[in-house]
Amino acid sequence: MAGGQWQHGLFGCFDNLGLCIISYFVPCYQFGKNAEAMGESCLLYGIGLFVPLLDIYLAITLRGKIRDSKGIEGGCVGDLLTWCFCGICALVQEAQEVQDIRVGGMAIERE
Numbered sequence: 768m769a770g771g772q773w774q775h776g777l778f779g780c781f782d783n784l785g786l787c788i789i790s791y792f793v794p795c796y797q798f799g800k801n802a803e804a805m806g807e808s809c810l811l812y813g814i815g816l817f818v819p820l821l822d823i824y825l826a827i828t829l830r831g832k833i834r835d836s837k838g839i840e841g842g843c844v845g846d847l848l849t850w851c852f853c854g855i856c857a858l859v860q861e862a863q864e865v866q867d868i869r870v871g872g873m874a875i876e877r878e
Contacts, residue, residue, distance in 0.1 A: 771840055775863040777849065777856050783863055790858045797862055798829075804865040805832045826850045826857070833861050 780787040790797040799813030807829065815825045830846040833839075849857045 771838070773839055773860060773864060774837075774867055775860055777853060777860050779863065780856065780859050783859075783866070786862050786866070787859050790855055790862060794855065794858055797858055798826075801833070801858070801861050801865050802829055805829060805836065807832075823847070823850065826854070830857065830861060833864050837864060839864075 775782050786797070795813040795816045798816045799809035799811075802812035802825075803809035812825055812829065816822045827843055827846045827850065830850065831843065834841050834846075
């Protein structure tokens with residue numbers, strides 16, 4: 768398990784330009800897909816992104832789950848500040864990490 772830090776930086780949007788474009792134009796879709804990859808409801812999280820205060824709660828919860836699954840250091844306050852000041856960047860960063868989890872899981876299943 769990778770530990771300690773994110774594999775993609777907060778401003779690593781150009782690591783995957785397609786993900787960046789989708790996250791910018793349809794953030795609710797990407798947020799839902801990130802949630803789905805972590806075992807949550809894609810629809811609930813996608814719609815929840817439009818509800819004030821619920822969106823912050825879901826974003827912090829999901830970012831925390833992603834951090835925990837990858838052994839990344841951090842906490843709720845850092846997650847909150849990241850989402851409040853750079854939400855799209857956080858969304859792309861999380862999508863890249865979740866994509867790495869899915870690719871890693873597929874590689875393990877093939878062996």
